[in-house]
Amino acid sequence: MKIFNSFTKEAPNKVFISILLGALAGMLYSALIPLVLSGINPEDPAFPKADTVTETLFSFDVSNYKLALMFLFSCVLILLMRSSSEVMLIRVSSNVAKDLRTKFYYRIAGAPLATQEKIGSARFTAAVNIDVPRIIGGARVIPEILINTITLVGMLGFLVYLNFEVFKFVMMAIFIGVICYQIPITIGSRMFQTSRIEQDKLQESIKSLIYGAKELKLDTLKRQHFFKHTLLNHEDNILKNNKRAETIMRATMCFGDLISFFVIGAVCFIFVNYYSISQQELVGVVMALLYVTGPISIILGSIPQLAIASVSYRRMEKLIAEIPQEDSNEQVNQLGEWQSMRFNQIEYSYPMVSGEAGFKVGPLNLEINKGEITFIIGANGSGKSTLSKLLTLHYLPTSGDILFGDQRVSADSIVSHRQTIGAIYSDYHLFDRLLVELTDEVLATTQHYLKTLHLDKKVKIVDGQFSTTSLSDGQRKRLALLVAFLEDKDLYLFDEWAADQDPVFKNVFYTEILPNLKAKNKAVIAISHDDKYFDVADKILVMDQGKLVDYEESSLHLAQVS
Incomplete structure (x- = not known):
């Protein structure tokens, strides 16, 4: 009954x-x-x-x-x-x-x-x-x-x-x-x-x-x-x-x-x-x-x-x-201006598996500033993905504090803080329509980005919906980038975005797109292995076995030098 x-x-x-x-x-x-x-x-x-x-x-x-x-x-x-x-x-x-x-x-x-x-x-x-x-x-x-x-x-x-x-x-x-x-x-x-x-x-x-x-x-x-x-x-x-x-x-x-x-x-x-x-x-x-x-x-x-x-x-x-609900305030409130995002003794532990302790990241202390480009590098399994999900507030830390300016991220403010973050992960999902309010300005901006990203011959916007998403992996990522630009966030994270791009667009991404976002006073984070473009970064964070290490002393840097 x-x-x-x-x-x-x-x-x-x-x-x-x-x-x-x-x-x-x-x-x-x-x-x-x-x-x-x-x-x-x-x-x-x-x-x-x-x-x-x-x-x-x-x-x-x-x-x-x-x-x-x-x-x-x-x-x-x-x-x-x-x-x-x-x-x-x-x-x-x-x-x-x-x-x-x-x-x-x-x-x-x-x-x-x-x-x-x-x-x-x-x-x-x-x-x-x-x-x-x-x-x-x-x-x-x-x-x-x-x-x-x-x-x-x-x-x-x-x-x-x-x-x-x-x-x-x-x-x-x-x-x-x-x-x-x-x-x-x-x-x-x-x-x-x-x-x-x-x-x-x-x-x-x-x-x-x-x-x-x-x-x-x-x-x-x-x-x-x-x-x-x-x-x-x-x-x-x-x-x-x-x-x-x-x-x-x-x-x-x-x-x-x-x-x-x-x-x-x-x-x-x-x-x-x-x-x-x-x-x-x-x-x-x-x-x-x-x-x-x-x-x-x-x-x-x-x-x-x-x-x-x-x-x-x-x-x-x-x-x-088995589906717990996040202890958070779903109401979106106006937040104060911030110039830096800081991690203070942040740790994250995965659940135990078969009686063995899960992978642990931290403690992490770092600062992400607006108007800067930060690269995250590291070997497979080093904790890059976990760090990125902590930065985009998809994962809540086991301990420690995340601060935007002087405001600590809490259950009352986490949903509001997430509204300021945009991300394109390697396993991103491309929706078949623009999930924003359609205005003449938005449509004009969309058309501008379609031309800039060389997609105007492939994709049209019809009643807010993409005419097609049956594109190459590189083109789909460019379309996802267009959506990210329209959302106009304060912090952007790109997870190996350039991996599926041809050399021309890879160069455009590192030498034009990222600097343009920096010029707009955005906080830009890129997970990358393209050491050719490391000079674009203002800061490089190296992950090794769940911890941050100095780039100059890391094995990745030594391998590049040799």
């Missing part, structure tokens, strides 16, 4: 009205059988004597026209109330699905970057594409279960009215049938849970298939090994578990459809031998049991869907529990 809470929170009044209409429809359903029996068994003392007057309505002769009108009126009411109930719930469920996805999007966006990197995009994608639809599907059947339960209760009440001994016998038979039904359902649910875990692994493998396409094309044996032992292995495991689960579920559902008929058979062929029951009562009992076949079938048939939804709900809850 936790799943249904999302419905009641979204639109409590609509859900209440929907269930009320469904309940009334269920009660009217249960009243149809005695109404019909009153018409076809007028001499049965268990029912009121029916009026046998025949009237002509719309050229048809109708016996017991008052009962017929009541029957017709009841059917119309059932149609209207049941339809209104289900349509209302479908609309609410559509809103719930959107809200659930939206909240999940904001949850991801509000998570620390380190957490997002640890969890990975595959689990996020699987949650949105698999778990959310299953949860919504499970929530949708809960009202239907309630409505049919009310119908079932009404018909069982009718059995009490007909013959209490029959009622006790039927209840005992239904109880045994439900127990026999629930055991395989539980087994099938566990298999679906195993399959759901395997689907997370499959999502990761699909990601590897897409992003590792170049590597797989170069080595047939490598590709075959990947398919056999990774991608198709997960597919086979999912298929195996789903087949078993679906087989159990479907067989159990078929058994559920026949529970009412087993009960009818038990009443007609066994019960009548031990208890006295009139022919008219037996007809009423059989009709009532035939009537409850539908509600029982719907209730039992909904249980597998609820079981699958519960698996996804638990999976979603577990994932959300």
